[in-house]
Amino acid sequence: MNKLKDKKLFLLDMDGTIYFENTLFPYALEFIDLLNNTKREYVFLTNNSSKSCKVYLDKLNKLGIKASMDNLFTSSLATIYYLNNIKKGATIYVVGTKALKEEFKESGFNVVEDIHHDIDFLVVGYDNELNYQKLVDAVHLLKRDVPFIATNPDLVYPAGKDLFYPDCGSFCHMLEVATGRKPFYLGKPRKEMIELILDKKGYRKEETILIGDRLYTDIACGINAGVTTALVLSGETNEEDLLTSPFKPDYVFDSIKDIYDIIK
DSSP: OGGGGGOOEEEEEOBTTTEETTEEOTTHHHHHHHHHHTTOEEEEEEOOOSSOHHHHHHHHHHTTOOOOGGGEEEHHHHHHHHHHHHOTTOEEEEESOHHHHHHHHHTTOEEOSOTTSOOSEEEEOOOTTOOHHHHHHHHHHHHTTOOEEESOOOSEEEEETTEEEEOHHHHHHHHHHHHSOOOEEOSTTOTHHHHHHHHHHTOOGGGEEEEESOIIIIIHHHHHHTOEEEEETTSSOOHHHHHHOSOOOSEEESSHHHHHHHHO
């Protein structure tokens, strides 16, 4: 456990780890304050592509957490970087929220609503504004062999105690059943989510820890990238899931408070 005190970069999931909806978990704020006061760095990682970076930063700041773009990396940003490396300014059809579409537009992509355009990529995100027409449009594009990109593989979104809503992975499963096409998933658990941050920040893997509440995205991401992982049981995962999962974290804690108590 003492090795946790030596970590210099903390990669933090948000919903289910630091807060639930609009409520901070106990000692989450003290944990962030401790990182700031001890000159440790932190970056919030999220697979939730339904909100813009500005919305996330506003939410964190309203909750009392100091955060800027240097402290945030989302699956939508990972998707933008990935597509920019293939074709800058590509024409894309987005099954996603208005906020996600705006992020792509602000990054120079040509976001279209009419599938009769010459479309370079179909991008599917966590769309809590989803309607049936978007799915129908996506099916037509997939039948035209348009490359299929998904911001994240999460099957469900935590909406309350023992309450989950369909997430991006579930939408993509519907499309796969309808067309036989599988997407290329970005976001966690792809190791690139972490490698991009390490390159930017200049930290080594052994100086880094990822803390999250999902085994198949958060913990898998840390394992894939070769960094230390800590699971908190304050979100999606329970102890039964842990027993049956192939993704085994280095540490398991009830909540962020337990980690705070160790590193303070």
